[in-house]
Amino acid sequence: MEAVVDELPVILGAFWLTVKLTVVSGVISLIWGIVLAAMRVSPLPVLRGAGAVYVNVLRNTPLTLIIVFCGLGLGTVMSVQFSRDDLSLNSFWLSIIGLSAYTSAFVCEVVRSGINTVPLGQAEAARAIGLTFLQTLRLVILPQAVRTVIAPLGSLLNALVKNTTVAAAIGVMEAALRMKNLFDAHGDAIIPIFLGFAAGFVVLTLPLNLLSGRLARRLAVVR
Amino acid sequence: MTERGASVLYDVPGPGARLRNNALTLAFGVVLLLVAYFVWTKFDEKGQWDGKLWQPFLRADTWTELILPGLLNTLVAAAVAAVLALLFGAVFGIARLSDHRWVRIPAAVVVEAFRAVPVLMLIFFAQYGGSLAGLVVTEFAAVVFGLTVYNGSVLAEIVRAGILAVPRGQAEAGSAIGLRKNQVMRLILLPQAVTAMMPAIVSQLVVLLKDTALGFVVAYADLLNAGARVVPANYANLIPSVIVIAAVYIAINLALGYLANWLERRSRRSRKVAADPAAAEAAAGGEVALMR
Numbered sequence: 001m002e003a004v005v006d007e008l009p010v011i012l013g014a015f016w017l018t019v020k021l022t023v024v025s026g027v028i029s030l031i032w033g034i035v036l037a038a039m040r041v042s043p044l045p046v047l048r049g050a051g052a053v054y055v056n057v058l059r060n061t062p063l064t065l066i067i068v069f070c071g072l073g074l075g076t077v078m079s080v081q082f083s084r085d086d087l088s089l090n091s092f093w094l095s096i097i098g099l100s101a102y103t104s105a106f107v108c109e110v111v112r113s114g115i116n117t118v119p120l121g122q123a124e125a126a127r128a129i130g131l132t133f134l135q136t137l138r139l140v141i142l143p144q145a146v147r148t149v150i151a152p153l154g155s156l157l158n159a160l161v162k163n164t165t166v167a168a169a170i171g172v173m174e175a176a177l178r179m180k181n182l183f184d185a186h187g188d189a190i191i192p193i194f195l196g197f198a199a200g201f202v203v204l205t206l207p208l209n210l211l212s213g214r215l216a217r218r219l220a221v222v223r
Numbered sequence: 224m225t226e227r228g229a230s231v232l233y234d235v236p237g238p239g240a241r242l243r244n245n246a247l248t249l250a251f252g253v254v255l256l257l258v259a260y261f262v263w264t265k266f267d268e269k270g271q272w273d274g275k276l277w278q279p280f281l282r283a284d285t286w287t288e289l290i291l292p293g294l295l296n297t298l299v300a301a302a303v304a305a306v307l308a309l310l311f312g313a314v315f316g317i318a319r320l321s322d323h324r325w326v327r328i329p330a331a332v333v334v335e336a337f338r339a340v341p342v343l344m345l346i347f348f349a350q351y352g353g354s355l356a357g358l359v360v361t362e363f364a365a366v367v368f369g370l371t372v373y374n375g376s377v378l379a380e381i382v383r384a385g386i387l388a389v390p391r392g393q394a395e396a397g398s399a400i401g402l403r404k405n406q407v408m409r410l411i412l413l414p415q416a417v418t419a420m421m422p423a424i425v426s427q428l429v430v431l432l433k434d435t436a437l438g439f440v441v442a443y444a445d446l447l448n449a450g451a452r453v454v455p456a457n458y459a460n461l462i463p464s465v466i467v468i469a470a471v472y473i474a475i476n477l478a479l480g481y482l483a484n485w486l487e488r489r490s491r492r493s494r495k496v497a498a499d500p501a502a503a504e505a506a507a508g509g510e511v512a513l514m515r
Contacts, residue, residue: 041232043236043244044244046252046255060433060472060477060480061469061473062434062435062437063433063474064436064439065436065465065468068439068451068465069469072451072461072465073461073462073465077269077462078265078266078462101275136233137232163341165341165342165343166440168440169342169439175341175344176341176347179347180347180351182273183351190351190352191354192349197344198339198340201341202336206340221268
């Protein structure tokens with residue numbers, strides 16, 4: 001127990017990194033995922049095809065492989081750099097690329113399933129008053145679609161919180177890797193440290209669940 | 224979504240719209256090609272399309288000596304973890320439906336706790352916690368432990384939802400003809416629930432297979448380890464190697480995905496299924512469940 005108390009600043013720092021990874025890649029993948037969903041329902045076969053290939057490739061590849069590709073492939077081999085001297089900043093942004101690329105494929109599918117729930121009449125009415133495809137999507141379909149999928153998007157965000165631990169594969173010092181280091185440093189306090197980190201994840205994910213459930217109910221489209 | 228569904232958002236194009244669509248198709252086609260060209264030249268600058276980096280994959284010994292053993296390890300870990308997770312899921316899923324509070328509540332706590340913890344942390348915990356208890360924990364055992372308890376907890380939820388989705392009358396009819404509680408579960412509820420749960424279970428097994436790649440972090444000799452450590456160590460071709468390995472993963476997962484779809488279509492068609500497969504899948508989070 002003392003080990004957890006002594007190392008509390010370190011533990012909180014690791015969770016702060018987890019939060020940063022989640023928020024940044026969450027925002028990026030929400031935007032990119034909606035763009036992908038728009039591509040997949042567009043009238044242009046080129047865009048539909050490109051969207052479908054992207055989603056199917058990214059969804060069926062293990063996240064660890066994607067992160068390793070970003071960290072070692074883009075980072076080391078292709079020397080993609082975000083900071084000249086700070087290596088940890090570099091791997092932070094490279095893992096964000098990987099997490100966003102992966103998560104956006106799932107966001108796309110969730111949003112697309114939301115679009116399917118919007119009644120036919122809505123799109124027909126929008127067309128009848130002369131809206132173009134993009135206007136129909138932006139003003140009529142997406143606002144209703146996104147509101148119906150708030151709960152699944154919340155579960156995605158929840159999964160993303162846990163998925164940020166995979167960034168440990170390229171040495172980002174988020175919660176899981178920090179926990180392993182603390183295991184090495186305090187061999188006698190493995191169970192308290194594990195429970196501490198597990199509690200940290202519960203603290204992060206529980207409010208998220210409650211909030212998304214609440215939002216989903218508040219914003220539900222009444223039909 | 225079907226082609227018909229997609230057309231909900233736009234009319235059958237008239238002559239003007241067809242012309243515009245063709246122009247836009249051309250424009251976006253050019254943009255996509257430019258993006259592809261940009262990526263291609265960037266990789267080309269670093270010599271990643273060099274024939275000698277790709278040539279190892281045309282030789283049989285690269286596959287038989289380096290890649291296939293990794294694939295075998297991945298499949299073994301996935302298979303063992305899948306069997307154990309199914310057992311774990313069945314036991315805890317049914318325990319959560321128990322009439323006895325002292326069974327129901329601990330089972331709920333275990334399931335909810337393990338679902339909240341990332342798999343990677345469970346793997347690390349298995350390694351360090353196991354050696355604390357004086358056990359020799361191999362990388363294989365640690366990976367299987369992490370995958371089993373995490374996916375087992377998710378499967379427990381699927382099992383619970385599947386059993387709850389069987390119409391009440393079934394259990395009542397079972398009790399009415401004098402079956403015991405465990406007979407009702409074994410003979411009436413489970414057989415019907417399993418058919419309904421099949422698609423959700425297979426989806427979760429795809430997740431499990433994908434997650435075996437976490438073994439890479441603890442140096443388990445799996446497929447990703449072969450592709451990102453072993454092959455590049457021999458031929459210094461990390462990017463080509465990771466791309467080839469990704470193709471292998473995608474092929475396996477797509478095949479499993481088609482299996483899940485096929486099972487779902489089949490169980491939807493069959494009228495013998497009393498429980499609604501969609502209900503069981505929705506309980507597991509449907510599409511979302513695939514992410515983890």
